[in-house]
Amino acid sequence: MAAVTLSNIVKRFGTFTAVQKMSLDIPEGSFCTLLGPSGCGKTTTLRMVAGLLDPTEGDISINGRRVNDIPIHKRNLGIVFQNYALFPHRTVAQNVGFGLKYRPVDRAEAQRRVMQALELVQLPHLADRYPSELSGGQQQRIALARAVVVEPDVLLLDEPLSALDANLREDMRVELKNIQKRLGVTSIFVTHDQSEALAMSDQIIVMSEGRVEQVGPPEEVYNTPASEFVARFLGAANILEARVTDRQGDELALDVPGFARVVIPRARAPKLGDASAAKLVIRAEKLKLMPADSRDDTAIMIPAQVEAVDYQGQAARYFLRVGDHALQAINMIDVAPFAAGDSVILRLLPRDCAALPVT
Amino acid sequence: MGWGLIRLYAIAVYAFMFLPVAVVVLLSFNANQFGSFPMTGLSLRWFEALWNNDAVMRAFRTSLVLGLMTAVISTTLGVLASLALVRYDVPGKNLITTALIAPILVPEVVLAVALLLFLNWLGIGKSFALLLAGHVIFTLPFVILVVQARLVSIRRDVEEAALSLGASPVQTFFSVTLPLLMPAVAAGALFAFTISFDDITGTLFWKPGGVETVPTQIFSMLRNSISPEINALGTVMILLTVGLPLLGAAIARSLSTKRGR
């Protein structure tokens, strides 16, 4: 059963429509991520689920109960905010225990649950501190403990990691995911960071301009984008104009003039239908640069020129030219990166390509 | 040389401002029966005389009650108004804010006369309630300015966190918003009390016959003679109007350092 259901949700601010006809099912116990660029309506959507905003149209249900008219404090939620939002005038233990005061829990039980929640986030020794005495990462863990201690029906997280610095962010994302899994709490996570979404989610909901572009598990959204927007938003992708030259069984032949002819599985082009024109999507990581004299009969080999190199430490981003086509590739660096001006061979596996309809 | 001049100038300004005050305080301890130099010795006789002066003590009680009531009402209204103006979308927000702040900008005499004329027009006579209303109108802007400034700095998501954890809006106000607002509420109340306690212009217009506050009492005593009691009364006034805010600030500071903020 879906723990949270949005049906035909519309949110307008005056004449501006922030969320348009959005329908979603968040499965029980899953970790779902609303992913999209800033301003696409993620926070607005989350705040409607929370009850901090009223939808203009449509229904929201939590555990099968329509909650449109239920105020936030009766929805049994946990919210983790971007800036922690701890109560500065209360100790860590009082912060974590706050929600229990409004539930039928006796003192001893409340104390036990507070300690349990603090142990869950590995900070039981900070119980008597004030929030201002904690680091950002510690504050966010306390905020998480405070949200889960009430055993919420849904945990809502609005960019909870983006106020932390890069290294801490990666540690926290593993920890957050572990805690979510351990508790099995249905979670809706909002981020504009695709690597965060890919690393943590059971389901990713890609949004753009108030609309859902695609819903699916990370591999699916990454490998088989449903639109050009999704392809471009999740990492660097090359998108090339192609003609469908043949359809046979489970396979589809695409011709990109001046580049290559590629035969891909039909499953990699679910939206294409019978169209004769298509767009071929090749992720930048899937284009492998090889020395100009390389041979490989199992793959497509395309001669190319390196125009520029963006060195990134363990990887490099190459700007390439094949005839009229400008391409990007991101490769791990083996020994030394190729240099600008080098002639190379691009190695491409057909199964790494996907095709989209021309819109 | 430039700095020396500025320093001299600063000292002169401070002397001009505080010397009269210092003189009053000094003379209030004078044993001499005239309220002027030379000092013939130190004594508390003028404070004792004050204590035994019924009119002064009555005025003092009136001022105290008036000040406290003004502080309570003004602070309550000020907090509510600030909440409405900062946290909710009230139509005509700017107009209301301007109207509430206006009493600071309008000369006090004009305000005093206006209120009096207005109530005359309504057929309501002078009363203690009118005096109180006048003081509330006059002190409200200070409370609103202080409380609003603080309220804007309280993040909305802290309140939203409380709501999400099951606290109703009223519980959220009392368990989160108000405690965080407390320094401003206390400052506002102190402001209201001292301004009310100190006020003479409006009070002269609004007070019903026979009721005196400390400032109007001093004023009427001065019309008859310059008694050394007035020096003592002045000293008490200074102690209250300067001491109370300082005390308040000290309490606020110690509270906030204890919380490590």
Ligand SMILES: Nc1ncnc2c1ncn2[C@@H]1O[C@H](COP(=O)(O)OP(=O)(O)O)[C@@H](O)[C@H]1O
């Ligand atoms: N209270 C509001 N009034 C008017 N416009 C708003 C309001 N809240 C959000 N918006 C607009 O709605 C759009 C979506 O905002 P938001 O949901 O915060 O985006 P995201 O969280 O994806 O960055 C933005 O264009 C934003 O300017």
Ligand SMILES: [Mg+2]
């Ligand atoms: Mg947002």
